[in-house]
Amino acid sequence: xxxxxxxxxxxxxxxxxxxxILRIVFFDYQNFPGSGLTVEELSxxxxxxxxxxxxxxxxxxxxxxxxxxxxxxxxWPVYVITISFSFTQFIALFTFDKIxxxxxxxxxxxxxxxxxxxxxxxxxxxxxxxx
Amino acid sequence: xxxFIKLLMGGLFLTLIFLSIDGVLELKYHTNFLLxxxxxxxxxxxxxxxxxxxxxxxxxxxxxxxxxxxxxxxxxWPVFVMFAAFTFVQFLAFFTSPIRIAMIxxxxxxxFTTVILRIAHNNRQKDVSTF
Numbered sequence: 001x002x003x004x005x006x007x008x009x010x011x012x013x014x015x016x017x018x019x020x021i022l023r024i025v026f027f028d029y030q031n032f033p034g035s036g037l038t039v040e041e042l043s044x045x046x047x048x049x050x051x052x053x054x055x056x057x058x059x060x061x062x063x064x065x066x067x068x069x070x071x072x073x074x075x076w077p078v079y080v081i082t083i084s085f086s087f088t089q090f091i092a093l094f095t096f097d098k099i100x101x102x103x104x105x106x107x108x109x110x111x112x113x114x115x116x117x118x119x120x121x122x123x124x125x126x127x128x129x130x131x
Numbered sequence: 132x133x134x135f136i137k138l139l140m141g142g143l144f145l146t147l148i149f150l151s152i153d154g155v156l157e158l159k160y161h162t163n164f165l166l167x168x169x170x171x172x173x174x175x176x177x178x179x180x181x182x183x184x185x186x187x188x189x190x191x192x193x194x195x196x197x198x199x200x201x202x203x204x205x206x207x208w209p210v211f212v213m214f215a216a217f218t219f220v221q222f223l224a225f226f227t228s229p230i231r232i233a234m235i236x237x238x239x240x241x242x243f244t245t246v247i248l249r250i251a252h253n254n255r256q257k258d259v260s261t262f
Contacts, residue, residue, distance in 0.1 A: 013194040023184040
């Protein structure tokens with residue numbers, strides 16, 4: 001299980017870094033092949049999901065700043081990002097013009113990542129005694 | 132200074148509530164800001180280069196920290212990292228996008244917020260003894 005968690009964490013880090021570089025340098029790359037969505041639809045979907053994920057994550061941590069002083073593990077922000085992303089994708093299933101396989105697979109992968117990140121957080125929580 | 136930090140965090144919190152609702156429900160207020168001087172396509176391109184890489188860079192940073200150290204972090208640190216990443220990608224966007232006054236104002240505001248968040252983090256660090 002530990003190896004699986006570490007493997008997925010490394011894969012996620014490579015994915016995040018790859019996507020960041022792709023967006024910063026090759027920003028004209030706008031569509032995923034096989035997504036079944038047009039560039040405009042995908043752009044619309046990303047506005048509803050990815051952008052909102054950033055705002056929700058920031059909201060959560062500002063809220064935590066006001067309500068408590070306890071610190072958090074370094075994996076907790078990644079967990080919050082993925083759970084927000086799952087939430088916005090779930091809402092998009094009801095508000096988007098169409099539902100396709102790409103959106104459902106993406107949601108399932110994100111939910112799986114949420115479980116793995118939660119497991120990683122719980123592991124780290126046992127190692128440090130500040131929670 | 133403490134009061135100013137709380138005011139800034141409160142202001143950010145309210146702005147993010149609006150942006151989250153707008154993003155999730157696609158109310159389209161943030162798809163084209165008035166006075167920005169760019170059309171909807173250019174704004175979409177700008178967000179692709181700035182807002183989305185911010186999320187990816189933040190995810191990559193915290194996974195990196197998960198692997199490199201076990202010390203916890205304050206609840207304001209993720210907000211600081213996001214704003215620092217946002218400032219960084221906006222700086223890069225100056226070299227890849229046509230420059231507008233609104234972009235410069237946004238960059239300066241982000242830089243200012245990043246500095247204030249760093250001060251907020253330092254204050255919080257004194258309150259919790261886990262660093």
